[in-house]
Amino acid sequence: MTARRLGLLALPLLWTAAFVVVPLLLILKISFAEAQLAQPPYTPLFQDGALAASLTNYSLLLEDTLYLRALGNSLLYAGLATICCLVIGLAIARAVTQAPKGWQPFLLTLIILPFWTSFLIRVYAWIALLKPEGLINAALLSSGVIDQPLVLVNTGFGVVLGMTYSYLPFAILPIYASLAGQSPRLTEAAIDLGSTPIRAFWLVTVPLARPGILAAGLMVFIPMAGEFVIPDLLGGSATIMMGQTLWTEFFSNRDWPLASALAVLLTLLLLVPAMTLQRLELGKASR
Amino acid sequence: MNRNRLSSINVAALALGLGFLYLPILLVVVFSFNASKLVTVWGGFSLHWYGVLFSSPAYLEAALHSLQIGAAAATLATLVGTLGALAFTRLGRFPGRQVFAGLMLAPMVLPEVILGVATLLLFVSLDVERGLLTVMLTHATFGAAFVLVIVQAKLVGMDPDLEAAARDLGAGPVKAFLLVTVPALLPALVAGWLLAFTLSLDDVVLASFVNGPGATTLPVRVYSAVRLGVSPEINAISTLLIALVSIFVIAASLLYKRTIVDRH
Numbered sequence: 326m327t328a329r330r331l332g333l334l335a336l337p338l339l340w341t342a343a344f345v346v347v348p349l350l351l352i353l354k355i356s357f358a359e360a361q362l363a364q365p366p367y368t369p370l371f372q373d374g375a376l377a378a379s380l381t382n383y384s385l386l387l388e389d390t391l392y393l394r395a396l397g398n399s400l401l402y403a404g405l406a407t408i409c410c411l412v413i414g415l416a417i418a419r420a421v422t423q424a425p426k427g428w429q430p431f432l433l434t435l436i437i438l439p440f441w442t443s444f445l446i447r448v449y450a451w452i453a454l455l456k457p458e459g460l461i462n463a464a465l466l467s468s469g470v471i472d473q474p475l476v477l478v479n480t481g482f483g484v485v486l487g488m489t490y491s492y493l494p495f496a497i498l499p500i501y502a503s504l505a506g507q508s509p510r511l512t513e514a515a516i517d518l519g520s521t522p523i524r525a526f527w528l529v530t531v532p533l534a535r536p537g538i539l540a541a542g543l544m545v546f547i548p549m550a551g552e553f554v555i556p557d558l559l560g561g562s563a564t565i566m567m568g569q570t571l572w573t574e575f576f577s578n579r580d581w582p583l584a585s586a587l588a589v590l591l592t593l594l595l596l597v598p599a600m601t602l603q604r605l606e607l608g609k610a611s612r
Numbered sequence: 613m614n615r616n617r618l619s620s621i622n623v624a625a626l627a628l629g630l631g632f633l634y635l636p637i638l639l640v641v642v643f644s645f646n647a648s649k650l651v652t653v654w655g656g657f658s659l660h661w662y663g664v665l666f667s668s669p670a671y672l673e674a675a676l677h678s679l680q681i682g683a684a685a686a687t688l689a690t691l692v693g694t695l696g697a698l699a700f701t702r703l704g705r706f707p708g709r710q711v712f713a714g715l716m717l718a719p720m721v722l723p724e725v726i727l728g729v730a731t732l733l734l735f736v737s738l739d740v741e742r743g744l745l746t747v748m749l750t751h752a753t754f755g756a757a758f759v760l761v762i763v764q765a766k767l768v769g770m771d772p773d774l775e776a777a778a779r780d781l782g783a784g785p786v787k788a789f790l791l792v793t794v795p796a797l798l799p800a801l802v803a804g805w806l807l808a809f810t811l812s813l814d815d816v817v818l819a820s821f822v823n824g825p826g827a828t829t830l831p832v833r834v835y836s837a838v839r840l841g842v843s844p845e846i847n848a849i850s851t852l853l854i855a856l857v858s859i860f861v862i863a864a865s866l867l868y869k870r871t872i873v874d875r876h
Contacts, residue, residue, distance in 0.1 A: 330699075330703055330706070333695055333698050333699040333702065333703065334695075334699050334703070334706075336691070336692055336695050337692050337693075337695050337696035337699060337716060337756075338712065340692045340753070340756065341696075341712065341715050341716045343734075344731060344734070344749065344750070344752075344753040345715050345716070345718055345719060345730075345753065346715060347734060348727075348730030348731050348733060348734040349718075349730050351730065351733040351734055351737060352726075352729060352730050352733060355733060365736055365737070413629065413632075416625040416629070417625055417626065417629040419622070419625070420621075420622035420623070420625040420626045420629070421626070423619065423622045424622070424626075432626070435630060436629075436630070436633065438858075438861060439633045439634065439637060441810060441857045441860075441861050442637060442853065442854050442857050443813075443814050443831065443834075443850070443853050443854075443857075444814050444816070445814070445816055445831050445834055445835060445838065446637070446640060446834075446850040446853060446854070447636065447637065448838075449640070449834075449838050449846060449850065450636035450637060450639060450640045450850075451636055452838070453636075453639065453640070453643070454636060454639065460639065490632070490633075490636070493629075493632075493633065494633075547721065547722070547723065548723055548724070550723065551722075551723020551724065551725050551726065552723070553725055553817060554816055554817065554835070557839070558838060558839070567725075568723060568725045571725050571729065572725065575729060575732075575821075581733075584729060585729065585733070588725070588726050588729050588730070591723065591725075591726060592722065592726055595722065595723065599718075599721040599722060600714070602721060603714060603717055603721055
């Protein structure tokens with residue numbers, strides 16, 4: 326039994342230690358180092374047998390408005406896009422549950438299908454739509470609604486739209502799962518007792534679906550807060566988010582200790598939502 | 613009457629939602645056949661950009677890298693993830709189980725940039741040269757978390773008496789596992805492998821952190837082209853990818869349907 330136990334555990338345990346635990350500890354270690362012009366581009370943690378930890382990177386993060394702005398942008402855009410995903414997701418998921426039973430798997434497949442197409446292509450599609458000479462502006466200009474092209478790319482609007490679009494399927498699925506598990510009799514009872522369908526939806530259906538809605542919100546918020554491709558392609562210098570800042574510090578400025586400190590900060594910020602999500606959704610099976 | 617009004621709201625929600633999801637993708641496909649160099653002006657039907665694409669060795673090489681990395685990473689991810697799922701469902705409680713499960717799922721829950729920086733630091737401090745292998749290992753770590761969730765869900769729903777019955781009838785533990793559990797798990801294993809493969813094919817962030825000079829994958833290649841601006845070649849390559857994935861997904865769902873129909 327113990328041999329079998331070890332046999333099952335050995336590979337996943339070693340793998341997780343090597344490719345998850347050690348790398349995360351390395352980030353933590355390097356975040357206390359200082360940048361230097363050498364290979365590797367950071368100072369060792371122990372110098373001449375003494376601990377040489379420095380909190381410079383962390384104090385820099387808190388002092389420089391650049392990083393705080395990136396943090397604010399991340400929370401703002403990810404938050405707005407999460408709200409959009411939840412509202413649209415709730416409407417679509419609800420519509421799917423109301424469709425004839427035989428149609429529901431087909432509709433869900435249609436919703437997930439775009440997720441299987443490359444994420445990059447879907448973001449790219451929006452550049453072609455949103456840019457000044459893009460299709461949306463071309464259509465609006467030729468129909469005479471506007472006489473100057475609207476600035477849609479390189480704005481917060483572009484970033485929120487792009488993130489909402491890319492992550493929408495992830496929001497629909499958990500909401501659908503929690504709506505589909507509800508008995509339709511509950512809303513029927515509310516309607517029999519004099520409620521309007523819309524009131525019954527808000528007062529009965531939505532509160533009961535709260536775990537699914539919360540899971541959907543976290544499922545989209547966490548990756549969006551660290552997003553770097555979408556703000557890079559659809560946003561401009563005004564919409565720099567944490568993920569992009571981390572990237573720039575790491576590759577352009579080659580300040581690995583500062584980038585590591587940023588990664589630690591982002592992880593700490595997302596730790597509570599991430600653990601909540603694990604418990605709600607992913608941990609379901611492991612309990 | 614109320615019912616009718618509600619259903620028209622639902623129809624509108626579905627139509628708008630699906631339109632929102634599909635319209636951008638459809639436009640990319642349509643404009644990949646555009647004869648004009650301008651992305652927003654229709655200049656007639658042409659396969660010109662596909663020709664440009666297929667005569668560009670850089671894209672073909674990147675596509676080959678993506679397929680190699682994807683297949684190897686998905687296979688490793690399926691192995692690691694499935695063993696993890698078996699450990700969590702079959703071994704009962706063992707010390708550190710929750711922490712271990714949390715860490716194994718961490719790549720799925722944390723933003724990709726963090727896993728990207730973290731694994732890059734690992735390879736740098738071990739002095740491993742960055743290339744196809746480092747991308748593959750990182751993708752396998754990422755994919756294993758997703759495989760774990762899929763396989764575990766299947767294992768939890770499985771009747772443990774099946775394997776016990778096989779043991780009662782004289783099968784050894786390994787034989788019972790291979791002849792009873794593995795076939796029952798097969799749909800989950802295939803789904804997990806396909807998901808890990810697709811995630812690897814799609815990934816820009818992890819790959820751009822851990823790849824080396826000679827190991828550009830297709831998304832990384834497309835990403836650097838997209839940053840320079842919209843071009844009709846990208847439309848063509850996107851359309852090919854969309855077609856490939858659609859065939860894949862349709863085949864997978866047909867296969868899945870057949871196994872369900874066969875069982876009943």
